[in-house]
Amino acid sequence: MTDKTNLLTPRPTRASTPELQFVAPGVWGLRNVFVNLYFVRQQPNSGSWVLIDAGLPGAAGKIRHTAETLFGANFPPASILMTHGHFDHAGALETLAESWDVPVYAHPLEMPYLTGRSSYPPPDPTVGGGAMAALSFLYPKSPYNLGNRVQVLPADGSVPDLPGWRWLHTPGHTPGHVSFFREQDRLLIVGDAFCTVKQESAMAVWEQEQEVHGPPKYFTCDWHQARRSVELLAGLKPAVAATGHGIPMRGAALEKELDELARHFDELAVPAHGRYVPQPAVANEEGVVTVPPPVFDATNPWLIGAATAAVGLAAAVVYTQRRSRSNGTKARYRHLQQRNQNSMASSQHAVDDPFVPDTNPRYSSDTTL
Numbered sequence: 206m207t208d209k210t211n212l213l214t215p216r217p218t219r220a221s222t223p224e225l226q227f228v229a230p231g232v233w234g235l236r237n238v239f240v241n242l243y244f245v246r247q248q249p250n251s252g253s254w255v256l257i258d259a260g261l262p263g264a265a266g267k268i269r270h271t272a273e274t275l276f277g278a279n280f281p282p283a284s285i286l287m288t289h290g291h292f293d294h295a296g297a298l299e300t301l302a303e304s305w306d307v308p309v310y311a312h313p314l315e316m317p318y319l320t321g322r323s324s325y326p327p328p329d330p331t332v333g334g335g336a337m338a339a340l341s342f343l344y345p346k347s348p349y350n351l352g353n354r355v356q357v358l359p360a361d362g363s364v365p366d367l368p369g370w371r372w373l374h375t376p377g378h379t380p381g382h383v384s385f386f387r388e389q390d391r392l393l394i395v396g397d398a399f400c401t402v403k404q405e406s407a408m409a410v411w412e413q414e415q416e417v418h419g420p421p422k423y424f425t426c427d428w429h430q431a432r433r434s435v436e437l438l439a440g441l442k443p444a445v446a447a448t449g450h451g452i453p454m455r456g457a458a459l460e461k462e463l464d465e466l467a468r469h470f471d472e473l474a475v476p477a478h479g480r481y482v483p484q485p486a487v488a489n490e491e492g493v494v495t496v497p498p499p500v501f502d503a504t505n506p507w508l509i510g511a512a513t514a515a516v517g518l519a520a521a522v523v524y525t526q527r528r529s530r531s532n533g534t535k536a537r538y539r540h541l542q543q544r545n546q547n548s549m550a551s552s553q554h555a556v557d558d559p560f561v562p563d564t565n566p567r568y569s570s571d572t573t574l
């Protein structure tokens with residue numbers, strides 16, 4: 206009965222949900238434009254808390270303000286936990302970690318992207334699905350550098366400052382991607398291992414249409430690992446999934462759609478074509494080792510637009526340069542012709558090299574040899 210009710214309840218959207226919403230006891234999610242981050246109390250009734258992910262660049266003020274609203278002024282978190290280091294999850298990380306003076310934790314395979322050692326594999330705008338994907342060639346992939354402030358998550362799966370939680374390695378979207386799970390109420394903080402919105406579509410992202418989808422296609426660099434990660438998470442049978450993208454989802458709808466995603470991952474999540482579909486990017490604890498060659502999708506209007514604009518711009522630059530060189534040459538030729546005539550008329554000396562600068566006194570028209 207409860208399941209049926211859940212399935213029939215209208216899905217929440219951006220219009221029907223606040224930016225800051227209660228997810229579960231001691232857990233709140235903040236929507237930062239198109240990405241979510243989470244505030245988690247150490248224990249539901251304790252004062253101490255941690256931040257999970259750090260939003261887009263420029264979000265530090267908003268995150269600090271929200272933290273003050275929830276926990277009071279001058280009450281920094283015990284630490285910041287990172288699901289992964291993509292620009293939309295780590296954008297305000299340096300500012301926040303520094304201003305709060307707190308440690309940051311991430312998986313060892315995510316460290317290169319948070320300590321300035323490696324860029325991520327390039328996003329893949331050829332995966333299709335909408336404008337968010339098509340424009341992904343513009344998204345930053347450079348590393349952040351937190352230096353010694355960032356530390357590796359404990360190898361035993363425990364989560365610093367969050368007793369009762371464990372972290373799970375859920376690679377595929379990025380090499381060191383992790384999700385956080387609270388056994389007691391089966392609450393899952395997913396990161397980007399899967400989404401509850403079609404993240405490739407700007408329209409779906411704007412509306413926040415709630416629906417389980419695979420990881421954002423344009424940034425996922427190993428589809429085999431991504432499938433195994435979704436299978437792992439579906440096996441946890443989470444009661445609530447608080448994702449990096451999309452409105453937190455719960456109950457029967459979540460169970461049904463996550464199960465379907467795990468069982469039909471190739472059809473539902475893996476793009477029909479794309480740079481990382483035939484072969485993954487390879488990375489280790491030092492960063493990216495190899496990436497497959499780029500592919501060009503001749504049907505992508507954004508790429509065609511960008512390519513056309515680039516070709517047009519290059520042609521305009523070349524044309525302008527040639528025209529200015531040609532005008533300069535003609536002007537110089539006319540000038541030299543005039544000068545030669547003057548020179549021949551006065552001293553019978555001719556210019557022997559029309560491209561020697563006029564500043565050379567030997568060839569100055571008023572030089573008398």
Ligand SMILES: [Zn+2]
Nearest residue numbers: 291378397424
């Ligand atoms: Zn991501």
Ligand SMILES: [Zn+2]
Nearest residue numbers: 291293397449
């Ligand atoms: Zn993301």
